[in-house]
Amino acid sequence: xxxxxxxxxxxxxxxxxxxxxxxxxxxxxxxxxxxxxxxxxxxxxxxxxxxxxxxxxxxxxxxxxxxxxxxxxxxxxxxxxxxxxxxxxxxxxxxxxxxxxxxxxxxxxxxxxxxxxxxxxxxxxxxxxxxxxxxxxxxxxxxxxxxxxxxxxxxxxxxxxxxxxxxxxxxxxxxxxxxxxxxxxxxxxxxxxxxxxxxxxxxxxxxxxxxxxxxxxxxxxxxxxxxxxxxxxxxxxxxxxxxxxxxxxxxxxxxxxxxxxxxxxxxxxxxxxxxxxxxxxxxxxxxxxxxxxxxxxxxxxxxxxxxxxxxxxxxxxxxxxxxxxxxxxxxxxxxxxxxxxxxxxxxxxxxxxxxxxxxxxxxxxxxxxxxxxxxxxxxxxxxxxxxxxxxxxxxxxxxxxxxxxxxxxxxxxxxxxxxxxxxxxxxxxxxxxxxxxxxxxxxxxxxxxxxxxxxxxxxxxxxxxxxxxxxxxxxxxxxxxxxxxxxxxxxx
Numbered sequence: 001x002x003x004x005x006x007x008x009x010x011x012x013x014x015x016x017x018x019x020x021x022x023x024x025x026x027x028x029x030x031x032x033x034x035x036x037x038x039x040x041x042x043x044x045x046x047x048x049x050x051x052x053x054x055x056x057x058x059x060x061x062x063x064x065x066x067x068x069x070x071x072x073x074x075x076x077x078x079x080x081x082x083x084x085x086x087x088x089x090x091x092x093x094x095x096x097x098x099x100x101x102x103x104x105x106x107x108x109x110x111x112x113x114x115x116x117x118x119x120x121x122x123x124x125x126x127x128x129x130x131x132x133x134x135x136x137x138x139x140x141x142x143x144x145x146x147x148x149x150x151x152x153x154x155x156x157x158x159x160x161x162x163x164x165x166x167x168x169x170x171x172x173x174x175x176x177x178x179x180x181x182x183x184x185x186x187x188x189x190x191x192x193x194x195x196x197x198x199x200x201x202x203x204x205x206x207x208x209x210x211x212x213x214x215x216x217x218x219x220x221x222x223x224x225x226x227x228x229x230x231x232x233x234x235x236x237x238x239x240x241x242x243x244x245x246x247x248x249x250x251x252x253x254x255x256x257x258x259x260x261x262x263x264x265x266x267x268x269x270x271x272x273x274x275x276x277x278x279x280x281x282x283x284x285x286x287x288x289x290x291x292x293x294x295x296x297x298x299x300x301x302x303x304x305x306x307x308x309x310x311x312x313x314x315x316x317x318x319x320x321x322x323x324x325x326x327x328x329x330x331x332x333x334x335x336x337x338x339x340x341x342x343x344x345x346x347x348x349x350x351x352x353x354x355x356x357x358x359x360x361x362x363x364x365x366x367x368x369x370x371x372x373x374x375x376x377x378x379x380x381x382x383x384x385x386x387x388x389x390x391x392x393x394x395x396x397x398x399x400x401x402x403x404x405x406x407x408x409x410x411x412x413x414x415x416x417x418x419x420x421x422x423x424x425x426x427x428x429x430x431x432x433x434x435x436x437x438x439x440x441x442x443x444x445x446x447x448x449x450x451x452x453x454x455x456x457x458x459x460x461x462x463x464x465x466x467x468x469x470x471x472x473x474x475x476x477x478x479x480x481x482x483x484x485x486x487x488x489x490x491x492x
Contacts, residue, residue: 394427
């Protein structure tokens, strides 16, 4: 076994059982076929002596195995920010994946500087932890994204090549030939044959258990009329997607809509995008994974949540976001008011400053206003919506900081630095900063200790007592927040 924390025998047993809890935690290369698979693959079980186990897709491809057309390793869940002790190397890997999905170029010195180390040191620890160089890891992620786009979307091969960061179609074809021993057209045809019943749209896998009802209820209670809606197992919303940094005035802005449909029997989410968003599908896909916390590992998190003084509820997830600024605004407007009251204020803001958009659903007809729009708005016009002066000041201070690039709300960034920047804004206290970090940074240990809901769920208003109770729940206190909120609402 390479770069893994489970034994080969355990991995083979998980393959025999098609155990979805191990999906994405390892991959198996079959020497008799030259293909590597997920542990949930339904092909005939290979002989034990023909199996080689790898801790990542990049390691499998470095060993010259190509991805299975049936189980499709590219849709397997990844690892969340705190699933490994190799924190720095894993943070670099997540940033590389984000770069691939955004279509932006990778600059290792800049990445190293962002993580607070030298370029040489980052390359060294990355090789030791991941088993491959950053360049090889980048190539694997680009090819796997390309494979998914070729299989699940109607984008042309040239569009896919550019979306995945290849400088030219020639380089794209050469990389495919070298790694997969076929060209993109052959792969697209082979994928269609291998999965003729596959749904149209992008598929995203997750590890069970997943408390789907609680996640959808959370979004439904906060859904903004005009912007988002929950219908059964589907979450629908309008999208205003800006490529690159939110402070980049020249960044391309694309608008459209999406539907994320849970398919619990397959442990997947099926993602449908409007045609206008196809060019940004890789970046949107990555953000939806964060929004629905599809990379979480319940096998690691649930035992800690079992220490809570409430009944166990397997599969608790952190609700993230598609638009970080939108969520931050909603948190500010939710200060010291109920969820219902905050939703009313946000709805007024959307109706006043949001841009109209056409979608297949009449109830979805607005885009959430962007940071630049609210930063330049007349404070009196915002106040007319029933938002008190202090909230208006906090909202516009946040909008200016986001618009100018002083604050970047992005999962995988420097959480402490972002928290400090949020706390420095007028009208943003510790509770607000922690809840924003919980939702926009996917901060698994975010802890808004003064939250009234937490206090009520724990039966005490004593901060020191609550801090002491929560100490054993680290580093998953953010998940504990979601579990306690749910218990307070439902009693279960």
